[in-house]
Amino acid sequence: MTTQSLTKEQATSYTRQIFIGASLLMTALLMFILFLQNTKPGQTATFGTNLSGPDQPVKIPDIVLPVQPTLYVLIGITILLAAWVLIRGTRAMGWLISIAVFCFVVSFLVWATQDNSFSLVGMLGTTLISATPIALAALCGVMSERAAVVNIAIEGIMLTCAQTAVVAATLTQNLYIGLIVAILTGAVIAAIHAVLVIRFKVDQIVSGTAINIFATGATAFIAKFYLQKDINLLNNSGTFPTIIIPGLSKIPILGPVFFDNDLIFYITVMLVVVVHFLLFYTPWGLRTRAVGEHPKAADTLGINVYLMRYVNVILGGMIAGVGGAYFTIGSVGRFDQDMTNGKGFIGLAAMIFGNWNPIGAYLASLLFGFADSLQLKMQILSIPIPSEFLAMAPYIVTIIVLTGVIGRAIPPAADGKPYEKQ
Amino acid sequence: MEDKVNKTDQTDGKRASTLVNNVLLPALAVFTGLLAGAVIIAITNVATLTAWSHFFQSPLNALSATWSAVATAYGALFLGAIGNPKEIVAAFQNYFATGQTGQLYKAIYPFTESLVTSTPYIFAGLSVALGFRCGLFNIGAEGQFYVGALGSCFIGYSITTLPWFIHLPLALLGGALAGAIWGAIPGYLKAKFGAHEVVNTIMMNYIAILLTDWLLEGPMKASGYRPVTPTIQTTAQLPRFFPAPLRFNWGFFLGLAVAALVYWFLFKTTLGFEIRAVGSNPNAAKYAGMSILKNFVLVMGLCGALAGLAGASEVLGADLWIGQGFSAGYGFDSIALALLGNSHPVGVVLAALLFGILRFGATSMQSLAGIPIDIISVIQSLIIIFVAAPEIIRWLYRLRNIRVERTVLTRGWGQ
Numbered sequence A: 001m002t003t004q005s006l007t008k009e010q011a012t013s014y015t016r017q018i019f020i021g022a023s024l025l026m027t028a029l030l031m032f033i034l035f036l037q038n039t040k041p042g043q044t045a046t047f048g049t050n051l052s053g054p055d056q057p058v059k060i061p062d063i064v065l066p067v068q069p070t071l072y073v074l075i076g077i078t079i080l081l082a083a084w085v086l087i088r089g090t091r092a093m094g095w096l097i098s099i100a101v102f103c104f105v106v107s108f109l110v111w112a113t114q115d116n117s118f119s120l121v122g123m124l125g126t127t128l129i130s131a132t133p134i135a136l137a138a139l140c141g142v143m144s145e146r147a148a149v150v151n152i153a154i155e156g157i158m159l160t161c162a163q164t165a166v167v168a169a170t171l172t173q174n175l176y177i178g179l180i181v182a183i184l185t186g187a188v189i190a191a192i193h194a195v196l197v198i199r200f201k202v203d204q205i206v207s208g209t210a211i212n213i214f215a216t217g218a219t220a221f222i223a224k225f226y227l228q229k230d231i232n233l234l235n236n237s238g239t240f241p242t243i244i245i246p247g248l249s250k251i252p253i254l255g256p257v258f259f260d261n262d263l264i265f266y267i268t269v270m271l272v273v274v275v276h277f278l279l280f281y282t283p284w285g286l287r288t289r290a291v292g293e294h295p296k297a298a299d300t301l302g303i304n305v306y307l308m309r310y311v312n313v314i315l316g317g318m319i320a321g322v323g324g325a326y327f328t329i330g331s332v333g334r335f336d337q338d339m340t341n342g343k344g345f346i347g348l349a350a351m352i353f354g355n356w357n358p359i360g361a362y363l364a365s366l367l368f369g370f371a372d373s374l375q376l377k378m379q380i381l382s383i384p385i386p387s388e389f390l391a392m393a394p395y396i397v398t399i400i401v402l403t404g405v406i407g408r409a410i411p412p413a414a415d416g417k418p419y420e421k422q
Numbered sequence B: 001m002e003d004k005v006n007k008t009d010q011t012d013g014k015r016a017s018t019l020v021n022n023v024l025l026p027a028l029a030v031f032t033g034l035l036a037g038a039v040i041i042a043i044t045n046v047a048t049l050t051a052w053s054h055f056f057q058s059p060l061n062a063l064s065a066t067w068s069a070v071a072t073a074y075g076a077l078f079l080g081a082i083g084n085p086k087e088i089v090a091a092f093q094n095y096f097a098t099g100q101t102g103q104l105y106k107a108i109y110p111f112t113e114s115l116v117t118s119t120p121y122i123f124a125g126l127s128v129a130l131g132f133r134c135g136l137f138n139i140g141a142e143g144q145f146y147v148g149a150l151g152s153c154f155i156g157y158s159i160t161t162l163p164w165f166i167h168l169p170l171a172l173l174g175g176a177l178a179g180a181i182w183g184a185i186p187g188y189l190k191a192k193f194g195a196h197e198v199v200n201t202i203m204m205n206y207i208a209i210l211l212t213d214w215l216l217e218g219p220m221k222a223s224g225y226r227p228v229t230p231t232i233q234t235t236a237q238l239p240r241f242f243p244a245p246l247r248f249n250w251g252f253f254l255g256l257a258v259a260a261l262v263y264w265f266l267f268k269t270t271l272g273f274e275i276r277a278v279g280s281n282p283n284a285a286k287y288a289g290m291s292i293l294k295n296f297v298l299v300m301g302l303c304g305a306l307a308g309l310a311g312a313s314e315v316l317g318a319d320l321w322i323g324q325g326f327s328a329g330y331g332f333d334s335i336a337l338a339l340l341g342n343s344h345p346v347g348v349v350l351a352a353l354l355f356g357i358l359r360f361g362a363t364s365m366q367s368l369a370g371i372p373i374d375i376i377s378v379i380q381s382l383i384i385i386f387v388a389a390p391e392i393i394r395w396l397y398r399l400r401n402i403r404v405e406r407t408v409l410t411r412g413w414g415q
Helices: A003-038 A067-088 A093-112 A120-146 A154-172 A175-199 A204-227 A254-258 A263-281 A283-293 A295-300 A305-332 A343-353 A358-381 A387-391 A393-402 B011-043 B046-053 B059-081 B085-098 B102-133 B141-158 B164-193 B197-217 B251-268 B270-280 B282-287 B292-319 B330-340 B345-369 B375-388 B390-396
Strands: A044-048 A063-066 A116-119 A242-244 A260-262
Touching: A003 A067, A003 A093, A044 A067, A044 A093, A044 A120, A063 A067, A067 A093, A093 A116, A093 A358, A116 A120, A116 A358, A120 A154, A120 A254, A120 A260, A120 A263, A120 A283, A120 A305, A120 A343, A120 A358, A154 A175, A154 A204, A154 A305, A154 A343, A175 A204, A175 A305, A204 B330, A204 B375, A254 A260, A260 A263, A263 A283, A263 A305, A263 A358, A283 A295, A283 A305, A295 A305, A305 A343, A343 A358, A343 A393, A343 B197, A358 A387, A358 A393, A387 A393, A387 B197, A393 B164, A393 B197, B011 B046, B011 B059, B011 B330, B011 B345, B011 B375, B011 B390, B046 B059, B059 B102, B059 B345, B085 B102, B102 B141, B102 B251, B102 B270, B102 B292, B102 B330, B102 B345, B141 B164, B141 B197, B141 B292, B141 B330, B164 B197, B164 B292, B251 B270, B251 B292, B251 B345, B270 B282, B270 B292, B282 B292, B292 B330, B330 B345, B330 B375, B345 B375, B375 B390
Parallel strands: A044 A116
Antiparallel strands: A044 A063, A242 A260
16 A cells, blocks of 8 residues: 555544544534433433333332433533544444444433333333334345345335235234245245346346335235225234243343244244354355355356355345234234335345344344334323424434444445356 | 447447337337236236136137226226327317317316326436436435425415516425435435445435425414415416416426436536446546546436426426325336436436326226226336346347347445
């Protein structure tokens, strides 16, 4: 590297340092103006740590925070972080920004719950639930993009699967058949995407967009033409019952959050572990990653690049099928038009933020789930922010995450490029 | 995509292949899409299904039932979008004979209304096409459409004392500016941080729709119960050619003018050349000293401005106020449209006319033949696939010795 480019790099890192330091100071100022100015001394905020259910053997006392001192501490921490960045440079950036975001969110919560109480456990529970479809979408993305096929059709796959799941489950009166049909539908649509981009070398994003438009149109067509005419015959399935894991569900705070959930949540967690194991600890995973990073080298070694890509995209589609089933038979028991609401795309952002790694993607989807459940809870607390702005939260978080300020992710090297066998 | 065809063809061969690429393949794609739509109409029709279940007893009956179902639906679409040709001719004869306009206006209503529907399509299609030319995929036309409409609507109803020749351009400009800001944000994020514009523009869509909901419930709400904005001032309206209920207005010709402008910009200016260079090979463009960052921000801003104008033309020309669910998917249709028009302004205008006819005709197909309007989205998605995968069309119609030229449209994450 020449000295010139080095100094240039130093210069960019210096402007970056000032930019981030200044934004942290701005955040502290915002916290002061928005939150601290709108509180009175002596107020407290109560965070519930127990669900209202009677069967909790151990009760933990609720967390009661004095509003103003807490806000002063959080603002102080943010100012210290800003000072750290301005003096010491931009090392460990991800941590610094994460702490700042955490301070901001906590101060927001404290401000919003002043003289009120707010169930922390309920919040964590809805976070997991909101994160489930996002995580499944992200896993689908990880599967196909590790084999270098960009799949933005996830949104459409989930929407279609949501519909086929509820129709099949209602017709057969069996939710498990609904789930299987959803998985098969996901496989079929993913296979169409795979054929279009692998066999016909259609631009991967164009193909994905076409499938999304198709899914929106086809599900709306079927909903209007068939489902609305006889709701009880076709569009009223009921949902999976919650499965309470005996023993574990009695653990305070964690028990009701993790071990008192519905089937698809458990499937999701298992899939995260299984996909992670498959990708990083099996020959199949090694081949998949080879195909995603350097298909030519993989081909030279005798790996069937096309086959690997087909299999991965279709398996991904099946995971997205589970995610689609979540929307209907996993949560509300009926299909509504456009009910996926961008969760598939948010899943893609979670995949990128999670660095194309299943566990990372799951943690990232928890972040989005948190943003989603936060806006739902805030609407109950009746704070002076219009509900539409709160509903923007997950989308804004997605945009911020994609800028890579918190952490830059590196996609598989061949991601999005068709492979031409020579 | 590495499979770019070597450009060593003879000029004649090249001209023939351009003709095939720009005319024959899109036409066949549309035809095949409509054919698939006909299949859907047939298999969702109860009478057709029963006739087919007795196919071996009376095959002709099955075929005629299919034909009548499809003919009813597409007939309703045609009559709804174009009008009855005989009536139109009679109305013109009557007009020239007697000078009465009532019958004439009634006869040309369907076609002019289709043109009104195509007006925002022209702008929005140009928006997506311009993005494609720079290697950017603007899925955000929907959101830019919303904020553009909001911007021009606000200027349209809130300012009351201006003469029309200031007020109308101001309102149009406001829409374009709002859209430009909405588009430039993802462009900047892409150029600066490598954040892929596809996901970001989609997120901007959701934010725009929520913003619209909020504005319609709050700051921009007209008095009354319904969440709608006030009607814009007459000085901000795009002038209409005929009395109500005909809504045909200057917006359509403004669209054609902007299409010409985009053509000139893309193919006759240095900046347009730069944009196309960045689109076809960003590395080469960078090496030649062109700024990728500047081009991405500029192009996404222009894309946003065009989509914003689409919203502006809809508010100022046709609707005159904004209600919920205002856009009806213009932004997403425009993707199909830009692909169909091969990202060329002329192609976009033609495709916009076609889509305007399809969309407006589909409303009467819905009311007369009971086919949900969403079938148009299904047909459009198939058209996208056929245009994007010409091999399918070549295989279906046995077009063997025709070389298909492909252009790079988009790239993967962070490239």
